[in-house]
Amino acid sequence: MLTRGERAAHLLRLDGRFRLKVLPVSIALPWGVDIGDFFGHIALPAKITIQALEPIDLDEQFGVNPAVNTIYEAVTTLMQRTLDGLAAERRWPLIG
Numbered sequence: 731m732l733t734r735g736e737r738a739a740h741l742l743r744l745d746g747r748f749r750l751k752v753l754p755v756s757i758a759l760p761w762g763v764d765i766g767d768f769f770g771h772i773a774l775p776a777k778i779t780i781q782a783l784e785p786i787d788l789d790e791q792f793g794v795n796p797a798v799n800t801i802y803e804a805v806t807t808l809m810q811r812t813l814d815g816l817a818a819e820r821r822w823p824l825i826g
Contacts, residue, residue, distance in 0.1 A: 731755075732763075735753035735754050735766075736751065759772040759774075779819075781812060781816060783808065792804070
């Protein structure tokens, strides 16, 4: 992505005509510079790994009236720790 193209969209009045607030400019295969993705592009391959964690019983783990910030910190910490573990398992960034 080279630019989101907010200024170009405003100058071309795309918001009023097509309800577009951006006109992205990117470098994409096979076209090279791609404006607005009108011609499409070939996406680079990506490997996605999904892991479902155990359910969290809020009453059991945090009590009857826990602070929302406490729950938020615990859940995001658990999620980040799991994501870090999944990232450590990958040998090659693009192919797996």
